[in-house]
Amino acid sequence: MLQAKEFKKAEQAFAELYKDHTKNTSEQALFVWLKSQYYYHQQQWFGFNEQLSVAYLLRAKLPTNIQYLVAKSALQWYSFKGDFNLAYNAIYALDNIEGKQFSEENKLATIKQIDDLLARTPQINSQINVSKDKLSYLSLSRGSIKTEGASDVSKLQIRCADQVIDLEASESVNYIIDEQSRAEQSRAEQSRAEQSRRCGLLVKSANPAEIKVKQTGYAIVNSKYDAS
Incomplete structure (x- = not known):
């Protein structure tokens, strides 16, 4: 139906599929993957992003070949979006699918592609897109953050693996993540922090909102991403 662009029929089929075949996590994972393709074929990128993100989180519940498709699609999508944190994560996901070989040569070549793309993307x-009374999260790739349109949100936070920074909501917010955020860290912890700051921007609003985010400055992620 999707290949034939029969989207009305597909929509009805999805309703039946949801009713009868989402009883366990594996079925739910397959459902959201198929639903992501429904949005992809219509170029509805918000819906595609939502469904693909859930399928990627649940990928271990999928058959090997579909798990590979999900991780590969996630890599392409996150690279396109400039979400380099998750792009590096997806590379390691491809490298850890039981029963599917992802050669070291391909892995290193893919890492270099993302490294080069990150270097060519200074901004x-x-x-x-924040739904009413729901949390939304954007993983960050660069350390200087500017938001527009966050004057009415109820929560605006920078969340890193080692700290949480509450930001005061306003129409325009600027923040620079400290490269040396915790001087008291052990050397091993400092090494992990240097590999990847693993930070994100968390937003919650009592009403629907659209927050524009611009990232510049130094890269807070790299190919040494800690996939754990």
């Missing part, structure tokens, strides 16, 4: 523009 990353994103948009967070």
Whole structure:
């Protein structure tokens, strides 16, 4: 139906599929993957992003070949979006699918592609679409953050693996993540932090909102991403 662009029929089929075949996590994972393709074929990128993100989180519940497709699609999508944190994560996901070989040569070549793309992307523009009373999260790739349109949100936070920074909501917010955030860290912890800051922007609003985010400055992620 999707290949034939029969989207009305597909929509009805999805309703039946949801009713009868989402009883366990494996079925739910397959459902959201198929639903992501429904949005992809219609170029509805918000819906595609939502469904693909859930399928990627649940990928271990999928058959090997579909798990590979999900991880590969996630890599392409996150690279396109400029979400380099998750792009590096997806490379390691491809490298850890039981029963599917992802050669070291391909892995290193893919890492280099993302490294080069990150270097060629000094500014990353994103948009967070916040639903009423729900949390939305954007993983960050660069350390200087500017938001527009966050004057009415109830929660605005930078969340890193080692700290949480509450930001005061306003129409325009600027923040620079400290490269040396915790001087008291052990050497091993400092090494992990240098590999990847693993930070994100968390937003919650009592009403629907669209937050524009611009990332510039130094890269807070790299190919040494800690996939754990």
